Amino acid sequence: xxxxxxxxxxxxxxxxxxxxxxxxxxxxxxxxxxxxxxxxxxxxxxxxxxxxxxxxxxxxxxxxxxxxxxxxxxxxxxxxxxxxxxxxxxxxxxxxxxxxx
Numbered sequence: 001x002x003x004x005x006x007x008x009x010x011x012x013x014x015x016x017x018x019x020x021x022x023x024x025x026x027x028x029x030x031x032x033x034x035x036x037x038x039x040x041x042x043x044x045x046x047x048x049x050x051x052x053x054x055x056x057x058x059x060x061x062x063x064x065x066x067x068x069x070x071x072x073x074x075x076x077x078x079x080x081x082x083x084x085x086x087x088x089x090x091x092x093x094x095x096x097x098x099x100x101x
Contacts, residue, residue, distance in 0.1 A: 001037060001097040002058040004068075006075050007051060008088040015050035018084040019043060022052065025078040030056050035063020049086065057097065064094070 010018045022041060030039045037057040044051045058064045064072045073091050081088070 001100075002061060002064055003095040003097050004056045004058060004064060004072075004092050005095070006054045006089055006092045008081075008085045009049050009051050010084045011086055012045060012048050012050055014084050015043060015045065018050075018052070021078075021080055021084065022054075025080075026054065026076065029076075030067065033063065033067040035059040035066060068092075 019041075027039055027041055030036050035058055037059055039057070040055040042053045042055070044053070056067075058067070061072070068074065068076055072094065075088070075090050075092050077088075
């Protein structure tokens, strides 16, 4: 299994709306992609910003590419992300999952 992680930051006042937007876009697309084994959408409020940390689980590299395209290290963005995000990772990290409980 492959774990894929990404981080982005919004203004604190935009966090709830961005959370809803993520659920309707990225979260929904993760879940609709064959080979997706789960998604964790996390949020941490820190002063005037909110950090979003997404962790998605995939059965194989083929499944990751089905979601992310031919360059799986590149982050996937949606049309309204520019409106919300004040900072973002443009690349993602991947990890081989070797144990779960």
